[in-house]
Amino acid sequence: AQSVSQHNHHVILSEAASLELGCNYSYGGTVNLFWYVQYPGQHLQLLLKYFSGDPLVKGIKGFEAEFIKSKFSFNLRKPSVQWSDTAEYFCAVFGGTSYGKLTFGQGTILTVHP
Amino acid sequence: NAGVMQNPRHLVRRRGQEARLRCSPMKGHSHVYWYRQLPEEGLKFMVYLQKENIIDESGMPKERFSAEFPKEGPSILRIQQVVRGDSAAYFCASSPGPRVGRYTDTQYFGPGTRLTVL
Numbered sequence: 001a002q003s004v005s006q007h008n009h010h011v012i013l014s015e016a017a018s019l020e021l022g023c024n025y026s027y028g029g030t031v032n033l034f035w036y037v038q039y040p041g042q043h044l045q046l047l048l049k050y051f052s053g054d055p056l057v058k059g060i061k062g063f064e065a066e067f068i069k070s071k072f073s074f075n076l077r078k079p080s081v082q083w084s085d086t087a088e089y090f091c092a093v094f095g096g097t098s099y100g101k102l103t104f105g106q107g108t109i110l111t112v113h114p
Numbered sequence: 115n116a117g118v119m120q121n122p123r124h125l126v127r128r129r130g131q132e133a134r135l136r137c138s139p140m141k142g143h144s145h146v147y148w149y150r151q152l153p154e155e156g157l158k159f160m161v162y163l164q165k166e167n168i169i170d171e172s173g174m175p176k177e178r179f180s181a182e183f184p185k186e187g188p189s190i191l192r193i194q195q196v197v198r199g200d201s202a203a204y205f206c207a208s209s210p211g212p213r214v215g216r217y218t219d220t221q222y223f224g225p226g227t228r229l230t231v232l
Contacts, residue, residue: 006156036219036223042158042227043118043205043223043224043226044205044207044223045223046220046222049220054193090156090157090198092157098175099153100145100147100150100162100169100170101147101159101162101170101172101173102147102157102159103155103159104149104156104157104158106154106155106156107156109185
């Protein structure tokens, strides 16, 4: 069965610091990749997605992610974080022929201090 | 994606009671997915439905859990005879459905229902 691993459970940064959250998946075939964000008290929102094409994907709020097929990775990055980026971030992967089933990582809590 | 509606937002049940969770997809979406988030864990897929059809229920516990998405009305996730281990956040997502040549499309999530079993 495929799995998704997010390396850090909790990341603490100061404003203006750079961010990189790791995501690795186990499925070897064609994949669709997603990053979702959950702000405190809110529901999951889509940050960005990769289906095909340019492996460097740009999302909302200055986030980007790079798909590296050889490393089975889809790391999320932001050059300069803000206090408002404090949230929980989830990587999700779809792979295979089973329609619709997303496999999520365990999530990374990001705390940004002003 | 605020268009996916779930109710109730919070639900408290005693052991042995039934829990019914409702999900109304975004306008124009005919595919619904249910996920469960246990404390300290990520979201786990439970079931994927289209109108009047269950497409994939591989993540559903074999007993006490059922889901439906009728022709009219919201999707319902039903948990019979709840136990403390059912306490979790249950999220519904919807999508318009896979386009030709793609296996999946983007799922938009609702706010979740937090079930507490006493």
